[in-house]
Amino acid sequence: MLQGLRLSAAIAALSCALGLAPAAAQEKTYPAKPITLVIPFAPGGSVDAVVRTLKPHLDERLKQPIVVDYRGGAATTIGTGVVARAPADGYTIGVVVDAHTVNPSLYKDLTYNTFTDFAPVTLMGTMPLVVAVNASSEFDTLAKLVAVAKAKPKALAYGTVGTGSINHLAVELFSRAAGIELTHAPYRGGGPAVTDLLGGHIHLMLMSATLAKPQIDAGKFRALAVTSKERLPTLPNVPTVAESGYPGFEAFAWQGIVAPAKTPPAIVDRLQKETKAVLDLPEVRKQLGELGFVVAASTPAEFAAFIKSDAEHWAKVIETANVKPEN
Amino acid sequence: METLLGLYHGLTIALLPTNLLYCLVGALIGTLIGVLPGLGPVATVAMLLPVTLYLPPVTALIMLSGIYYGAQYGGSTTAILVNLPGENSSVVTCLDGYQMARQGRAGPALAVAALGSLFAGCVATLFIAFFAPPLAVLALLFGPSEYFALMVLGLIAAIVLAQGSLLKALGMIVLGLLLASVGTDLNSSLGRMTFGIPELADGIGFVPLAMGVFAVGEIIKNLEKPEERSLVTGDISNLWPTKDDFRRSWPAVLRGTALGSVLGLLPGGGAMLSSFAAYALEKRLSREPERFGRGAIEGVAAPESANNAGAQTSFIPLLTLGIPANAVIALMAGAMMIHGIQPGPQVLTKNPELFWGVVASMLIGNVMLVIINLPLIRIWVALLKIPYHLLYPAILVFCCIGVYSINKSVFEVSLLLVFGLMGYLFLKLRLEPAPLLLAFVLGPLMEENLRRAMVLSHGDPTVFATRPISAGLLLLALALLALVTLPIFRRTRDVAFKEEG
Numbered sequence: 017m018l019q020g021l022r023l024s025a026a027i028a029a030l031s032c033a034l035g036l037a038p039a040a041a042q043e044k045t046y047p048a049k050p051i052t053l054v055i056p057f058a059p060g061g062s063v064d065a066v067v068r069t070l071k072p073h074l075d076e077r078l079k080q081p082i083v084v085d086y087r088g089g090a091a092t093t094i095g096t097g098v099v100a101r102a103p104a105d106g107y108t109i110g111v112v113v114d115a116h117t118v119n120p121s122l123y124k125d126l127t128y129n130t131f132t133d134f135a136p137v138t139l140m141g142t143m144p145l146v147v148a149v150n151a152s153s154e155f156d157t158l159a160k161l162v163a164v165a166k167a168k169p170k171a172l173a174y175g176t177v178g179t180g181s182i183n184h185l186a187v188e189l190f191s192r193a194a195g196i197e198l199t200h201a202p203y204r205g206g207g208p209a210v211t212d213l214l215g216g217h218i219h220l221m222l223m224s225a226t227l228a229k230p231q232i233d234a235g236k237f238r239a240l241a242v243t244s245k246e247r248l249p250t251l252p253n254v255p256t257v258a259e260s261g262y263p264g265f266e267a268f269a270w271q272g273i274v275a276p277a278k279t280p281p282a283i284v285d286r287l288q289k290e291t292k293a294v295l296d297l298p299e300v301r302k303q304l305g306e307l308g309f310v311v312a313a314s315t316p317a318e319f320a321a322f323i324k325s326d327a328e329h330w331a332k333v334i335e336t337a338n339v340k341p342e343n
Numbered sequence: 344m345e346t347l348l349g350l351y352h353g354l355t356i357a358l359l360p361t362n363l364l365y366c367l368v369g370a371l372i373g374t375l376i377g378v379l380p381g382l383g384p385v386a387t388v389a390m391l392l393p394v395t396l397y398l399p400p401v402t403a404l405i406m407l408s409g410i411y412y413g414a415q416y417g418g419s420t421t422a423i424l425v426n427l428p429g430e431n432s433s434v435v436t437c438l439d440g441y442q443m444a445r446q447g448r449a450g451p452a453l454a455v456a457a458l459g460s461l462f463a464g465c466v467a468t469l470f471i472a473f474f475a476p477p478l479a480v481l482a483l484l485f486g487p488s489e490y491f492a493l494m495v496l497g498l499i500a501a502i503v504l505a506q507g508s509l510l511k512a513l514g515m516i517v518l519g520l521l522l523a524s525v526g527t528d529l530n531s532s533l534g535r536m537t538f539g540i541p542e543l544a545d546g547i548g549f550v551p552l553a554m555g556v557f558a559v560g561e562i563i564k565n566l567e568k569p570e571e572r573s574l575v576t577g578d579i580s581n582l583w584p585t586k587d588d589f590r591r592s593w594p595a596v597l598r599g600t601a602l603g604s605v606l607g608l609l610p611g612g613g614a615m616l617s618s619f620a621a622y623a624l625e626k627r628l629s630r631e632p633e634r635f636g637r638g639a640i641e642g643v644a645a646p647e648s649a650n651n652a653g654a655q656t657s658f659i660p661l662l663t664l665g666i667p668a669n670a671v672i673a674l675m676a677g678a679m680m681i682h683g684i685q686p687g688p689q690v691l692t693k694n695p696e697l698f699w700g701v702v703a704s705m706l707i708g709n710v711m712l713v714i715i716n717l718p719l720i721r722i723w724v725a726l727l728k729i730p731y732h733l734l735y736p737a738i739l740v741f742c743c744i745g746v747y748s749i750n751k752s753v754f755e756v757s758l759l760l761v762f763g764l765m766g767y768l769f770l771k772l773r774l775e776p777a778p779l780l781l782a783f784v785l786g787p788l789m790e791e792n793l794r795r796a797m798v799l800s801h802g803d804p805t806v807f808a809t810r811p812i813s814a815g816l817l818l819l820a821l822a823l824l825a826l827v828t829l830p831i832f833r834r835t836r837d838v839a840f841k842e843e844g
Contacts, residue, residue, distance in 0.1 A: 058670065059389035060677035068393070068681060086389065089750065090527070090544035097541065122532060125539060173799050179532040201795050202529050207666045207673070214664065215483035217799065226680075230665050230687025306683065339532075 046106055046283050047080040053273075054102075054110035056095025058088040062226055062307065063111050063271055066140065069303050073294040091115050091180070093126055096274075100128035104276040106283035109137065114182040114269045117327040121334045122180045130327065134274040135281075136319035138288045140295060141304065141311045142268040144244030145186055146228040146251065148237045149220045150213055158240045158260045161220065165196035172219040173199040175209035180339055183222045185330055186243060186267035188337040190222075193262045213237070224269060225250060225308025243267040249305060270326075271309075272319055284316055350472050353699030357707055362405050365398065366704050369406035370711045373413015378421055379741060383430065383550070384414040386748055388674045392681070400682035401697050405704040407678060408658070411671050412464065412705065415654045416712050419456045419647050420723055424449060425738055427558040431549055431615040432650035434780050435622045437557055439635060439642030446638050449724045450582030455592050455640055456647040457716045463600040463648035464709035467655035470604050471662075472702050476691070478656070479663035482608050487796035488806045492816035493609070494789035497616050499820045500623040501778040512778050515769075519782025522547055529791055530798075542754040551746050551759040552783060556776040558742060559759065560766020562735045582720055584640070592644040595625050599648030607653030608660065609668075619781050621649035627826075655705055662690055662698055 055063055067084060075081045087095035092115045099110035112134075120130045128134075147158060155161040165172050176184040179202050191198055201218055203209040206227050212218050214236055225248060231237040232251070239254040245266050247256055257265040273291060275284055292313040294300055301311050314322065356362060376387045388407055395403035415432065422433040423440035436456065443452040470478075485493070502512050525536045526546030537543040584592070599621040606617035625645040626635045635642050657668040665687030667673035676686040684694055691698050726734070746759050769776055800806040807813050 058385075059392065060670075060674040064677060065680055068396075085751075087751065090541055091532075094541055094544070127541060170801065179530060199798060199801070201798050203795075204529060204791070211483065211660070211664070211666050212486060214666075215486055217486035226685075230685040230689060233685075234688035236688055303683075307680070 046286060047078050049107060050081045050083045051078065051106070052083045052085050052102075052108045054085045054087050054095045054099050054108065056087055056089075056092035056111065056113075059086050062143065062224060062309075063113060065226075065307055066271060066304060066309060067111065069300060069307075070140075070291070070294050073297060073300065074290060077290045077293065091119060091122070091178075093119055093123070093128075097127045099274060099276060100133040102276050104135070104278040104280075106275060106279050106287065109273055109275045109279075109287065111140075111271055112274050113271050114326075115180075117323055118180055118182070118185065118330045118334070120327060121331040122339075131324065133277050135277050135279045135284050136316050136323060137273040137275055137284055138291050138316065139270060139272040139312055139314040139319045139322055140291065141309045141313075142244070142270045143224050143226070143307075143309055144242050144248060144268045145183060145222040146225050146232075146242050146248075146254070147190075147220065147222055147240040147257065148213065148228045148232070149240060150216055151235055151238045152216070153219065153238070155220075155240065156238065158255075158257065161240060162194045162196055165194070165198060169197040170199050173201050175201050175203055175212055175218045175221045177206055177209060178202050178204070180334070182267070182269045184339070185333055185337075186222045188339065189267055189333050190243075190257065190262070190265065192333075192336065193265055222267075229308065244310065248308065248310075250308060268310075270312075272314075272323075281316075288313075288316055346473050349695065349699045350703060352696070353472075353701075353703030354706075356401060356696055356700035357405065357704040362402050362700070362704060363707070365402050365406040366409050366708050367711055369409020370413040370708050370715060373410040373415075374417040374712065374715060376410070377414040377417015377419075377430070379417075379745065383745075383749070384411050384671045385674065387414075388671055392674065392678055395678050396681060400679065400684055400694075401700040403678055403682065404675060404697065404701050405708075407675050408701055408705065409708045411675075412651065412654050412708065413712060415651050416457065416460055416716060419460070419643075420453060420716075423452045423456065423643070424723060424727060425558060425734075426561045427738065427742070428553050430650075431553065431780070431784055432618050432646075432653070434553060434557075434615070434777060435618045435646040436643055438622070438777060439637070439639050441561075442636065442638035443640065443643065444727065448638065449727060450720055451584040451588050451640065452643050453720045453723060454582070454584050454717065455588065455644045457713050457720075459592065459596040459599065459644045459648040460651040461709050461713045462596055463603060463652035464655055464712075465706055466600050467604045467607070467652040468702060468705040468709070470652075470656060471659055471705075472699075475659050475663050478608055478659050482660055482664070484812060485609060486810070487792040487799060488810050488813040489816065490609075490792040491789055491796055492807060492813040492820070493616070494785045494792065496816050496820040496823070497619065497785050498782060498789070499823045500620055501781045511772075511774050515774055515776070515779040516782040519779035520786040522552065522779075523783045523786035524790070530794055540754070542750075542752055546787070547758065547783075548746070548749060548755055549780075549784065550749055551755050552762050553780055554742050554746065555759045555762025556766035556769060556779065558738060558766075559763025560768075560770055560776075562739065563763060563767040564770045565731060565735070582724065588640050591640050595621075595641040595645040596648045598624060598628075599645035600652045603649030603652030604656050606649075607656035607668075615650075615781070615784050617649040617653040618646035619777075621645040651709075658701070658705075661686055662701075664688055665690070 053067065055067060057063055071082050087098050092113060096110060096112060096116060099108060102108035116130060119126060149155045174187050184200065187198060206223060209221055210227055213221050228237055228239060229250060232239050239251055241257045241260050242248050242251060242254050243257050243266060245258060247254065295311045295313045304311055372387060376384060387410055414430065418430040418433040419436050421427040422436040423444050426437050426441040428434040428437050440452045443449060498516060501516055502509065525543055527544050528535050534544060602621045602624065603617040606620060622642055622645055625641045626632050629641065657672060660666045660668050661672050661676060667676045679686045742759060743756050746755050766776060796806055807817060
């Protein structure tokens with residue numbers, strides 16, 4: 017047994033040594049073949065829209081095509097698991113989103129470690145949420161909504177795209193800040209929830225600006241507030257939650273890129289540099305802005321720190337709001 | 344008048360040479376992937392999304408919608424020929440379509456499916472053109488309690504659907520509900536019966552289940568009789584439906600179209616429910632219900648018209664509310680977003696050329712599909728003469744590729760095998776897989792909406808009775824249940840069962 021251990025340690029050391037030497041050469045020629053980018057969702061969602069905006073520019077800069085691999089399912093853990101187990105050579109990277117930092121608090125049996133199995137590359141940006149109600153409802157300000165919710169605890173219902181999703185946790189966070197109690201109605205995906213808000217079957221929803229904007233423009237939904245620190249350029253007349261009497265309140269969905277842990281730092285840096293350069297292009301910013309996406313590139317170290325603090329933040333909310341599935 | 348102007352405007356757009364070309368391309372690709380088992384429109388549209396970046400938005404949507412309704416056509420071909428439902432809406436077509444093929448009547452079945460689909464597609468398209476905005480309001484009236492009532496009605500209709508004993512049909516429905524409950528529970532995020540397998544976190548896939556219990560089971564059963572050389576023993580003389588076929592089909596097509604147009608509006612189970620409902624309705628109205636399940640042409644005409652009508656009207660929520668009714672249409676919403684068009688209530692006013700262009704192209708596309716498909720019938724039918732030691736391995740390989748391509752998961756391929764064995768067992772025990780599949784699709788929707796309705800009413804069950812639509816649907820379900828248990832009806836069922844045995 018001990019011998020076996022020693023042997024495997026030796027093999028590991030040897031393969032490390034063997035792996036490192038060509039790696040140095042690899043970094044200079046990287047990328048020498050197409051790079052697989054794992055999207056942990058089915059095609060067609062907001063992550064897909066962002067990646068499709070970046071892809072032509074990234075292909076051009078890396079001189080190799082990015083191949084998008086959709087591995088949706090199980091709250092992004094299937095796709096993210098694929099990245100965790102991929103060879104750390106820079107040819108498999110993946111998009112992670114807010115669920116990435118929420119999952120360790122929700123699920124005990126993840127097939128990977130959120131903090132040690134990845135080399136964070138960069139945060140791409142955040143997607144603030146819009147507090148939306150049906151335009152024909154009595155709620156014309158956030159204060160009015162809170163007043164009704166206080167007078168009748170649990171009478172108002174909000175839709176989400178699932179238990180533990182960012183729009184669920186953001187409402188929990190707000191409910192605690194405002195001292196109110198709301199009823200949670202989870203849906204499978206944004207579409208059905210939007211339909212029920214349109215039909216007046218639920219009262220409010222914290223949803224991405226992408227989903228909310230067309231309905232707001234058409235006069236079907238009313239936006240009471242946005243959850244970002246600053247107002248959204250696409251909804252300049254809508255106040256933030258913070259300026260509506262809850263200073264410091266902030267909640268958002270986000271998207272970033274990670275590589276498997278042990279990916280050579282030079283490769284991670286190259287990927288970060290190129291992604292940031294693309295995100296900084298004015299046309300890209302404009303296109304992403306229309307999707308309600310606020311560009312926020314970061315360094316790998318900043319992104320790692322962000323993942324850690326975001327996970328701690330939601331772990332606290334999940335604990336106090338009692339949304340853990342093990343209960 | 345405005346509608347006619349819009350439609351005229353749309354036709355001028357749809358008849359532009361490039362748009363005609365891409366409409367044809369979409370219809371062709373759709374037919375092809377519909378025929379190839381397992382390669383569904385979701386994967387195809389996802390793969391073609393980047394291509395649409397280089398096309399004008401109207402052209403892109405014309406092509407993508409062509410793929411979508413083209414796949415509905417193609418899907419019926421494999422359902423009829425080899426008992427292989429690639430799409431959930433073609434499950435019912437297997438019941439009588441495959442029996443017709445076995446009797447050497449694949450030609451008439453395919454022709455009626457194509458013509459019924461053409462009629463339904465055109466009617467439903469005009470339906471969209473004239474009534475889209477008011478119909479969108481109808482979809483909004485359906486809240487959680489209404490959906491729950493609709494699903495209850497659907498499941499009770501599934502009992503009528505079954506051929507054999509009532510008890511067996513009930514058993515299959517319960518089994519379908521159980522299989523559907525595998526996966527992460529929406530309300531608590533807890534895994535149910537997932538046994539720690541990550542691939543089961545999102546539940547069992549419909550494609551491995553449907554292909555397994557229908558096609559693979561059938562293939563295993565046919566291995567028992569080595570003397571048969573091909574699927575069809577008799578000769579295939581008639582490719583075209585007879586006068587009698589037409590006489591039986593046209594009322595079924597009319598009813599199927601009406602049902603499909605209405606149910607297609609409802610997101611989620613709409614399309615599948617419409618084909619099941621159309622079949623159940625025909626069987627109920629028929630003077631000889633015992634013919635169903637043994638090659639009744641109405642049993643092909645009604646569901647095929649219904650699912651095509653439903654496929655067209657399922658565009659209404661997208662075009663008027665910005666809400667995609669299913670995964671394929673969600674991808675089309677994505678395509679619109681790539682082009683900077685926000686799918687939403689304003690598409691009709693802000694991008695009228697898009698709305699009318701796509702609607703008009705559906706009329707053209709449906710005609711194209713029939714022109715493509717009718718001459719192909721001869722070739723499809725000839726496929727049946729392939730000896731089955733060549734045909735069956737090919738089908739199995741296609742099934743495996745198809746299932747693998749959905750999630751790139753080997754696990755799902757092994758699920759296909761397990762469900763194949765299960766399908767064989769069902770055949771041996773004379774259990775019907777159709778009610779199982781219906782329950783499998785409707786079960787989660789029923790549970791989800793029941794729980795949602797109860798959450799929203801704070802635990803008050805009277806919501807189902809006090810909301811008029813929900814109460815109406817539940818009353819209808821009750822009436823149907825009474826019909827099923829009526830002694831006279833039960834006797835005819837028993838007679839049918841004995842004849843079969």
